[in-house]
Amino acid sequence: MAETKSKLDSYYSKHYDERQLISRYRISFETMWLTLILIFISGMFKVFYGPWAADNTEMMVLLSLPTTYFAVRAVWKGAYFSIQQKSYTWTIVSFTFVGLLNLAAFIISIINGGTVIENGILSENLFQFFLALPFLALVITYAVKKIMSKNEEDEEPDE
Amino acid sequence: MTKNLKIKAARAAKDMTQKDLAEAVGVTRQTMNAIEMGDYNPTLNLCISICKVLGKTLDELFWEE
Numbered sequence: 110m111a112e113t114k115s116k117l118d119s120y121y122s123k124h125y126d127e128r129q130l131i132s133r134y135r136i137s138f139e140t141m142w143l144t145l146i147l148i149f150i151s152g153m154f155k156v157f158y159g160p161w162a163a164d165n166t167e168m169m170v171l172l173s174l175p176t177t178y179f180a181v182r183a184v185w186k187g188a189y190f191s192i193q194q195k196s197y198t199w200t201i202v203s204f205t206f207v208g209l210l211n212l213a214a215f216i217i218s219i220i221n222g223g224t225v226i227e228n229g230i231l232s233e234n235l236f237q238f239f240l241a242l243p244f245l246a247l248v249i250t251y252a253v254k255k256i257m258s259k260n261e262e263d264e265e266p267d268e
Numbered sequence: 269m270t271k272n273l274k275i276k277a278a279r280a281a282k283d284m285t286q287k288d289l290a291e292a293v294g295v296t297r298q299t300m301n302a303i304e305m306g307d308y309n310p311t312l313n314l315c316i317s318i319c320k321v322l323g324k325t326l327d328e329l330f331w332e333e
Contacts, residue, residue: 126295128308187298258298 124191132188136179144175162231166239170231173239180247185254189247201248208244211237269306274329276304278322293317 121130148171154161162170183189190197215237219225223234279289290300293314302308303318310318315330322329 126299127311127314128299128302129296187296192294192296 124193125188126192129186129188129192132186133183136182136186136188139182140175140179143178144171147171147174160230162235163227163233166231166233166235169236169239173242177243177246180243181250184247184250187254197251201251204244205248208241208248211241212245215241269309270332271306272304272329274324275318275322278324278329282322284322289318289321292321 121133125133151161151167151171161167180189190200194200215234218234218237224232225235226232279286284292286300286304287297290297293300294317295314299308303310303314315326319326319329
């Protein structure tokens with residue numbers, strides 16, 4: 110094959126197989142459009158109605174939703190984890206820990222009298238919630254996929 | 269796409285699991301499963317790798333009448 114691969118291409122080729130790469134390219138493209146659409150909607154809302162969230166919450170929403178979309182779709186398609194990764198346990202445990210830690214921080218702030226909406230916009234308290242979202246969504250998707258694909262293991266009866 | 273039962277049969281004849289074959293050709297088990305289920309159309313390079321591991325020709329595994 111002609112040497113037209115960039116270093117980045119070579120890196121991805123080593124870590125993901127051809128089906129995973131195609132899935133990741135497709136999902137990345139969808140994620141890019143989702144990001145653009147969310148930024149556009151956010152911008153239009155601010156132009157016509159004013160702010161809809163605290164500054165840091167707004168940033169986290171615009172980062173969190175596309176990240177969650179990519180993670181969930183990629184895990185579901187079996188294209189998230191590298192082929193070189195023999196065990197996903199450490200990744201899943203650490204993602205669960207980070208997700209739950211941020212979710213707990215959000216819940217504690219609400220228990221301590223924080224609110225989700227302040228002065229008609231999403232409050233800063235939601236920052237932690239949207240930080241937890243991609244991690245927990247990834248872990249839940251992985252768990253559901255794992256349970257569902259048990260039937261698809263090699264010893265499966267012919268469907 | 270139709271299921272590729274020829275790969276499954278050749279794999280079974282060699283007493284290999286999907287995971288074994290996937291590792292031998294450098295892909296994930298999900299990819300191997302997708303090929304057998306007819307959900308993914310592999311590249312020629314991957315077809316050749318599968319044929320080499322299973323000791324079959326491209327015709328024997330991938331030719332559809």
